[in-house]
Amino acid sequence: MAKITEEVKEVVGKSKGFAVATATKEGEPNVVPLAFGKVLSETEVLLMDVFMKKTEENIKANPRVAISVWDMETYTGYQFKGSARIETSGSVFDDGVNMVKSMMPSLNPKAAVIVTVDSIYVTSPGPDLGKKVE
Ligand SMILES: Cc1cc2nc3c(=O)[nH]c(=O)nc-3n(C[C@H](O)[C@H](O)[C@H](O)COP(=O)(O)O)c2cc1C
Known part of the structure; x- marks a missing residue:
């Protein structure tokens, strides 16, 4: 399980938005820009x-999701991969x-x-391009 470190969280905060990719069960891709999101915990993004x-x-x-965030000023970016769940009530x-x-x-909003x-x-x-953040 990856950890969303303070360094990664900072880039999320500076990102103009989130590029969020999903796919159908058959693998047809879809990517959308989203503005309303934030880091919820060390392992979760809302x-x-x-x-x-x-x-x-x-x-x-198909709950698998990929998210790209980036800071345009410093050319720093991260890609998250994970599984999404939908909640329509609760805290x-x-x-x-x-x-x-x-x-x-x-x-x-319809759902979280x-x-x-x-x-x-x-x-x-740079030298760390493509590396997995542990
Ligand atoms: C700059 C920008 C920010 C957006 N932010 C959101 C958002 O936070 N939440 C959302 O549901 N849609 C947002 N949208 C709309 C989505 O990008 C997209 O149009 C919507 O998810 C419908 O596309 P889909 O049918 O492929 O899901 C935003 C669009 C733009 C251009």
Whole structure:
């Protein structure tokens, strides 16, 4: 199980958003930009479902997800791979709704997508490119 270190968390904070890739059971890929997300714990990332269609369908059929985040100023980036679950009530959902509404009060999130991250890779150009973060 990968650990989302403070260094990785900092890049998530500086990333303009999250590129979130899913796939159907048959392997048809889908990637979307998401703005509403954050690190929940050392192993979990929260993404808020406001407009998802294919992404939500894909996760229900195939929970494997890849996420890319990057800091454009320092050219530092990480790729997360993990499994997603969907929650439509509870404290994580409520917390996510508050996060979205604090930024855009008119939006009504449908669900919280919680990704348990099992591996993290460096995408930053340089000697560590492609290395797994342990
Ligand atoms: C800059 C930007 C930020 C977005 N942020 C979110 C988000 O946080 N949550 C969300 O559900 N959709 C968000 N969207 C919409 C998704 O990218 C996408 O359009 C939506 O998931 C529907 O696509 P899908 O059917 O492939 O899932 C955002 C779109 C853009 C362009």
